[in-house]
Amino acid sequence: MSFRDWQSVQEEVLRRIHAREWRQGELIPTEAELAQEFGCARTTVNRALRALAEAGLLDRKRKAGTRVAAAPVAKATLDIAIIRQEVAARGAKYGYQLIDRSMMRAPAAVRGAMQVTANCKTLHVQALHMANATPYALEDRWIDCEVVPQALVEPFDTISANEWLLQHVPYTHGDIAISAKAADADEAAHLCCPEQAALLAIDRLTWDGTRAVTKVRLLFRPEHELRTEL
């Protein structure tokens, strides 16, 4: 019985965890021991165990060894693409419609989240993304024009801010929050759904270093689902 590539080592380790040969919280053999047992290099065992640790199934600590994670925190990965591609991936025809584009002072809540001052120049862009001519998502966005001056001359009438920003503005990291929200009158009108309908909301705040680039809320139609695997 020998396992010569890291995938088969990983499978064997997974099998032992599922079969409860190695119990939750229990210490498993060291990399060197497993390498000897499996007849492969320690590097190969390391690759397999590291992948499982990243997936949350193992806890590894120097000197302390490797344990089967007591509470396997599942990592569900959401792929967040440009909305146009998302719609296309569902086999629907993408449509875009600009609702509003204007310089305005952001509400206090938005200024707070973006950490900008009250008189910071911000651009507000609101637009509707459509799939097969029916509403798909409502985008409500604030852009800090001191960070992204190019946005001042971009009309956003044919290309969405969503797409334009991803392609033209670098960022270092972002925060995402997913929640549910009842549709207000305005949102219901744009999304062609009843007022008070339960909408899925994705809020994203994007940073370049220490400065907020943009804050966006995407509201999806009631039946919308985010899908992923475990």
Place this chain on the structure above:
Amino acid sequence: MSFRDWQSVQEEVLRRIHAREWRQGELIPTEAELAQEFGCARTTVNRALRALAEAGLLDRKRKAGTRVAAAPVAKATLDIAIIRQEVAARGAKYGYQLIDRSMMRAPAAVRGAMQVTANCKTLHVQALHMANATPYALEDRWIDCEVVPQALVEPFDTISANEWLLQHVPYTHGDIAISAKAADADEAAHLCCPEQAALLAIDRLTWDGTRAVTKVRLLFRPEHELRTEL
């Protein structure tokens, strides 16, 4: 200028992407070339580029080389823990309350998703998770007792099915769907919120091989948010 560990190689590559030294869709140098430039082994460059490819920033193909991803699909990772731990992590006191536990025929929709027959023995468990004595999440679960016979003798009155299953039943993979749902009368009563309030719903279907183990819907209070980073 030399970059001797994979993290610094990764940072340098990231810098060049952000600085647009390497444009979107553009071919970047081969691993061997970069290794020479950076004064390190090809393995080290490989480690850095592989990590960036997993993060969705690079597209790699044998023979075709490595390109900067045209549409950087952001991967947001949600950590899905046992609810008791989730509540504890927020610094609140966890509470648990069983609402219903009974053998019953699952609705057609549930049977379809779990791919079981109409007369399959299924256990229905409904329970409330609480934080600081206020409702936190409503759990509505179906368990296939042919796959998990031990569940038949488990009362689920002090330990939640959520936690018991994770600790006692192995699984191979799962599907997750996140959506928004308006509270019906029953749900509103349990969660102490107005009827029609917008709730965040997480549906999870867990498999062991080709057999469905359990299907669960978790409904969270209106103000609940799932947070993650990019």
Place this chain on the structure above:
DNA sequence: CAGTGGTCTAGACCACAGG
């Protein structure tokens, strides 16, 4: 066919943390 990434190896040194 040949260029590129994917992986394995044996050995080495290092960083961290338990005892």
Place this chain on the structure above:
DNA sequence: CTGTGGTCTAGACCACTGG
């Protein structure tokens, strides 16, 4: 101090796929 995982190296072979 010592055991464990984390990483780097140089070299090798392989698998895929573009031309």
